[in-house]
Amino acid sequence: xxxxxxxxxxxxxxxxxxxxxxxxxxxxxxxxxxxxxxxxxxxxxxxxxxxxxxxxxxxxxxxxxxxxxxxxxxxxxxxxxxxxxxxxxxxxxxxxxxxxxxxxxxxxxxxxxxxxxxxxxxxxxxxxxxxxxxxxxxxxxxxxxxxxxxxxxxxxxxxxxxxxxxxxxxxxxxxxxxxxxxxxxxxxxxxxxxxxxxxxxxxxxxxxxxxxxxxxxxxxxxxxxxxxxxxxxxxxxxxxxxxxxxxxxxxxxxxxxxxxxxxxxxxxxxxxxxxxxxxxxxxxxxxxxxxxxxxxxxxxxxxxxxxxxxxxxxxxxxxxxxxxxxxxxxxxxxxxxxxxxxxxxxxxxxxxxxxxxxx
Ligand code: NAD
Ligand code: WQD
Numbered sequence: 001x002x003x004x005x006x007x008x009x010x011x012x013x014x015x016x017x018x019x020x021x022x023x024x025x026x027x028x029x030x031x032x033x034x035x036x037x038x039x040x041x042x043x044x045x046x047x048x049x050x051x052x053x054x055x056x057x058x059x060x061x062x063x064x065x066x067x068x069x070x071x072x073x074x075x076x077x078x079x080x081x082x083x084x085x086x087x088x089x090x091x092x093x094x095x096x097x098x099x100x101x102x103x104x105x106x107x108x109x110x111x112x113x114x115x116x117x118x119x120x121x122x123x124x125x126x127x128x129x130x131x132x133x134x135x136x137x138x139x140x141x142x143x144x145x146x147x148x149x150x151x152x153x154x155x156x157x158x159x160x161x162x163x164x165x166x167x168x169x170x171x172x173x174x175x176x177x178x179x180x181x182x183x184x185x186x187x188x189x190x191x192x193x194x195x196x197x198x199x200x201x202x203x204x205x206x207x208x209x210x211x212x213x214x215x216x217x218x219x220x221x222x223x224x225x226x227x228x229x230x231x232x233x234x235x236x237x238x239x240x241x242x243x244x245x246x247x248x249x250x251x252x253x254x255x256x257x258x259x260x261x262x263x264x265x266x267x268x269x270x271x272x273x274x275x276x277x278x279x280x281x282x283x284x285x286x287x288x289x290x291x292x293x294x295x296x297x298x299x300x301x302x303x304x305x306x307x308x309x310x311x312x313x314x315x316x317x318x319x320x321x322x323x324x325x326x327x328x329x330x331x332x333x334x335x336x337x338x339x340x341x342x343x344x345x346x347x348x349x350x351x352x353x354x355x356x357x358x359x
Pocket of ligand 1: 013037038040067069094095096098118139194
């Protein structure tokens with residue numbers, strides 16, 4: 001049988017995973033999706049399938065497995081099932097995690113078990129099946145409240161503000177440790193530290209679907225603009241920033257998806273260029289635009305991009321918020337040949353179109 005290779009996308013039914021799956025297929029990869037659907041719906045998998053098949057003669061298969069990353073036998077079975085079909089998983093992009101900062105404070109053990117436990121199982125199964133390339137979803141939250149902005153990848157990990165942030169720091173250390181102690185098979189990994197992903201696929205077939213009332217700025221802002229939720233509260237206007245509101249680095253999820261394609265290509269090249277005795281390689285990359293934007297600027301950009309006013313009130317600071325953080329993103333540019341190309345307005349317009357379609 002002619003063995004083909006594919007990339008396993010854990011958390012593939014989620015927000016960033018679904019956009020990345022589409023970008024991978026567009027770049028010529030075969031993808032296999034795994035998700036336990038604890039924070040997503042099967043409709044996202046259908047959205048991925050529609051997008052990758054749009055305008056194509058032949059049908060592109062996107063296998064989906066409803067499996068929990070902590071279920072060692074279940075995850076191994078995904079690799080075995082694919083082998084039986086003539087497909088070898090040669091790389092993994094690990095998105096699957098719980099990500100609600102507030103919930104992590106209430107249920108830290110759930111976050112440790114799900115995020116760290118799931119990563120441990122995945123690393124073991126990758127070793128068993130001799131998979132050498134791992135892209136890990138990390139976060140700028142590993143930097144805490146940085147002393148200097150923009151932050152580069154050498155900035156220290158500061159005590160994390162939440163159990164969620166702690167799981168990202170621990171998973172990064174776990175992967176690094178695993179790489180150091182496992183040269184046969186090697187583990188080459190890219191630790192991708194995302195800043196603030198926003199927006200949706202321009203088709204509006206996939207996007208961000210938070211359950212309940214959103215905590216993140218852009219999903220809340222869109223619901224506020226749609227009039228389906230109380231006005232947006234700007235959390236703090238007395239910060240030491242140009243307009244008093246917090247500053248972040250917002251990047252389009254389509255740019256972020258393309259960064260994952262660049263990262264997996266980088267790891268495959270690393271694998272091919274080193275011989276069997278070459279040692280494992282781990283590299284962290286900031287993924288952001290390199291520009292900081294305030295909450296009030298996001299509101300103004302949304303109104304400019306869509307022509308829709310955003311009902312909002314100026315409120316008190318939110319506990320635990322970092323004042324200002326944005327990325328020093330030159331490492332991704334020079335080593336992955338990736339940089340964000342889409343504007344804030346484009347991202348907000350796509351977020352709004354997704355909101356209108358999904359209501
Ligand atoms: P998401 O919740 O939309 O996607 C995560 C997916 O993982 C969901 O579909 C969920 O059902 C699945 N999942 C969770 N635990 C699982 C488990 N044990 N087994 C199998 N599937 C499981 O979130 P997202 O925004 O797409 O985030 C993807 C990754 O990026 C996460 O690791 C998150 O921590 C990280 N990240 C996100 C952001 C952001 O702002 N969205 C920023 C930085 C980092
Ligand atoms: C952005 C800005 C708020 C809601 C979180 C996680 C972080 C990472 C990204 C995963 C802040 C302000 C928000 C609202 C507001 N995720 N805001 N009114 O806090 O930068 O980061 O997501 O790794 O770990 O903590 O993102 O979208 O919640 O907030 O004024 O109703 O918008 O104060 O300044 P944040 P966010």
